Structure formats: C-alpha cells, structure tokens
Amino acid sequence: TQLLEQSPQFLSIQEGENLTVYCNSSSVFSSLQWYRQEPGEGPVLLVTVVTGGEVKKLKRLTFQFGDARKDSSLHITAAQPGDTGLYLCAGGSGGSNYKLTFGKGTLLTVNP
Amino acid sequence: DAGITQSPRHKVTETGTPVTLRCHQTENHRYMYWYRQDPGHGLRLIHYSYGVKDTDKGEVSDGYSVSRSKTEDFLLTLESATSSQTSVYFCAIRKDSLNEQYFGPGTRLTVT
Numbered sequence: 001t002q003l004l005e006q007s008p009q010f011l012s013i014q015e016g017e018n019l020t021v022y023c024n025s026s027s028v029f030s031s032l033q034w035y036r037q038e039p040g041e042g043p044v045l046l047v048t049v050v051t052g053g054e055v056k057k058l059k060r061l062t063f064q065f066g067d068a069r070k071d072s073s074l075h076i077t078a079a080q081p082g083d084t085g086l087y088l089c090a091g092g093s094g095g096s097n098y099k100l101t102f103g104k105g106t107l108l109t110v111n112p
Numbered sequence: 113d114a115g116i117t118q119s120p121r122h123k124v125t126e127t128g129t130p131v132t133l134r135c136h137q138t139e140n141h142r143y144m145y146w147y148r149q150d151p152g153h154g155l156r157l158i159h160y161s162y163g164v165k166d167t168d169k170g171e172v173s174d175g176y177s178v179s180r181s182k183t184e185d186f187l188l189t190l191e192s193a194t195s196s197q198t199s200v201y202f203c204a205i206r207k208d209s210l211n212e213q214y215f216g217p218g219t220r221l222t223v224t
Contacts, residue, residue, distance in 0.1 A: 031211050042202050042215030043155070050210065088155065092211030098143055098162060099170070100213060104154035 002027040004091055006103035014111050016078055021106045023089035024071045030092055032065055032072045033100070037086040079110045115139045116216035118203050124222045131190040133219050135203030137183075143206035144186040145213065146170075146178060148199040155202070161186055193223045 007022045023032070031050045035043035047056050049065035049072065056063045060083075062075040076083055086107050090100040115138035125131050135144060146158040147170075157170030159178040167178050175197060179187045190197055200220050204213040 033212060035215075040218075042204075042218050045212055045214060048210050048212055090155075090213075098206060098211070099145075099157060099160065100211060102155040104152070 002029075002091065002093065002101045004089055004101055004103035006087075006089060006106050008106060009104070010107050010109075012109040012111065013079055015080060017110075019076050019079060019108070021074045021076075021087055021108070022071070023073070023103050025091060025101075026070065027091070027093070027101075028069050029101075030069070032069070032092070033090045034063055034072070034074055035088040035090065037088060037105075038084075043086075043088055076108075079108075081110045081112050084108060084110050116203060116205060116214065118201075118216040118219050120219060121217065122220045124224060125193050126224055127194060128192050131193050131221065133188045133201055133203075133221070135186045135188070135216055137186075137205050139205070139207075140183055141205040141207060142183075144180065145204040145206070146176075146186065146188045147202045147204065148172065148197075149202060149218075150199050158188065158201075190221075193221075195223050197221065198223045 004025045033048050034046045037043040047063045052067045052069045054065045060077045064073050086105045088105045089103045092100050117136045119134045145160040147155045149155050156172045158176050161167045161180045177189045200218050202218045203216040206213050
C-alpha cells in the first residue's frame with residue numbers, strides 16, 4: 001500500500017510570511033498533483049509534476065518534485081488570506097495509473 | 113470547470129435505509145471515481161469506473177456498490193446506510209494520461 005505523508009498537518013501564519021508544505025513517501029510515483037480545497041467545495045487541481053527534480057511556479061506558489069520522485073514540496077511566498085485552505089498532494093503510479101493516493105492534507109490559515 | 117455535478121448536495125437519512133448518490137459529467141470522460149472524505153483520513157477511494165459497466169473496488173468499498181450504465185452518469189449506492197457512512201462524498205473524473213483528476217462539489221451525507 002502506497003502512503004503519502006504530509007507535513008505539517010496544520011499551519012497558521014500571518015499575511016506576508018513564507019511557508020513550505022511537504023509531501024513524502026517511500027514509494028516512487030509517476031506523477032504528483034497538488035490540490036487546494038476550500039470549505040464546502042471539492043479539491044481544485046493546482047499543478048502536476050512528472051519529472052524528478054521538476055520545479056513549477058504558479059504566481060507565488062512554487063512546486064518541486066524530488067529527484068527520486070518520492071517526495072514533493074509546495075512553497076508559498078508572501079502568503080495572503082486568499083491562500084487559506086486545505087492543501088492536498090496526490091501521487092499516481094505507473095502500475096495502476098488510473099488511481100491516485102492522497103495525503104491527508106495540510107490545513108493552512110493565513111491571518112490578515 | 114470540469115462539468116461535474118453531484119446530487120443531492122446534502123442528505124440526511126436514517127440507519128438502514130438505502131441511499132443513492134449521483135455523479136454526472138458533461139465531457140464524456142472514461143474514468144470516474146467516488147471518494148469519501150473524513151477528518152483524519154483524507155480522501156479515500158470507494159469505487160471507480162473505467163467505462164460503461166466497467167467498475168472496480170477502491171480501498172474502502174465495503175457497504176457500497178456502484179453502477180455506470182451511461183458514460184455520463186456514475187451512481188454510488190449505500191444498500192443499508194450506517195452511521196459510519198456519515199461523510200462527504202466526492203465524485204471525480206480523469207481527463208488525461210497524467211492522472212489529473214477533477215472533482216465535483218461533493219455531497220454531505222448524514223446517517224442518523
């Protein structure tokens with residue numbers, strides 16, 4: 001069974017601060033996605049990374065896929081209250097690549 | 113917008129009653145998924161479908177059945193609801209080979 005561990009589980013920061021969320025596994029994934037979920041809504045896809053060492057930027061968000069494709073990080077620069085939400089990572093494997101394994105999420109609160 | 117709707121959006125039912133949740137997509141995607149989301153557990157796969165009448169179990173399939181008689185509709189049935197099935201249920205579709213999944217708005221089910 002593949003597992004994805006996210007840390008921290010909860011994060012409360014002030015507006016303008018930087019933060020990093022981690023997603024780690026002992027398994028290799030062929031692709032990894034990051035989602036953001038707001039209360040009462042479904043998760044929304046932010047990014048997909050597929051190559052070891054890949055870095056993608058989405059405005060103030062930077063996503064990195066580990067060289068061995070077992071881990072990933074999400075860095076937010078100058079966080080804003082609108083970044084508040086549950087961040088989920090999800091990994092897909094080549095052998096059963098129609099299913100995703102989800103981490104339990106990081107609940108981020110950005111205070112004004 | 114991935115064109116996914118779920119119905120009902122909220123439901124309260126009594127233990128022992130049957131319940132059917134509906135997921136409808138407008139874009140003709142082959143793969144569809146049912147997840148449940150619970151505090152402390154994250155998103156867990158219940159069942160998924162890879163085509164009309166083609167379905168398979170996920171990690172938490174006990175007590176649930178699914179049917180897909182048309183490409184656009186994926187139904188999740190709780191034959192005899194129990195309090196442990198109180199949860200938020202999400203439907204998702206897979207759009208491409210990168211394993212990117214797109215989620216519906218969710219159904220909040222309460223079993224009393």
